[in-house]
Amino acid sequence: MTNELSIAILHVLLWGLVATAALSAVLFTSQRLGYSRLSLPFLVGTLFTGQRSAANVAGLVFYLLGGWLFAFVYYFIFAALHRAGWLLGAAVGSVHALVLLAMLFPLLPHLHPRMATEYDGPTYRRRLQPPGFLGLNYGYRTPLATILGHALYGAILGATLFIP
DSSP: HHHHHHHHHHHHHHHHHHHHHHHHHHHHHHHHTSSSOOHHHHHHHHHTHHHHHHHHHHHHHHHHHHHHHHHHHHHHHHHHHHHOOHHHHHHOOOOOOOHIIIIIHHHHHEEEEEETTTTTOOOOOOOBBOOGGGGGGGTTTTHHHHHHHHHHHHHHHHHOOOOO
């Protein structure tokens, strides 16, 4: 592996962590202020375990890994476009959030082993409330918080990643 490639990978990992922390701060703050009940680390963690404390820990680990993975996806998007910048990053982040809200959230009850569906309701094993379209079941401000957080994530990556 060349030295330049190693530095690029470390750069993406560093700024991916910073961007993930910023996204998490926006979502955590919106949750604590009562704007949204969405906790992405908890949703991810409950894919693996039904124990709440273990789900929070596992979810945070996989959430951070996902943040790094998406940092590389953003890097490849910027490289394919031969440009970057905070505004482009914010736009990519907003599209990322819209895909999450409009497509993944409605599918989540059919993929998540512990989430009830809007049609069948809760059962002994499926007790998590489904997010619904745009995550509105978690609060009517959830879409705004999610889009803002992801736009900030993208803006940080767009402003800091060097594109060859």
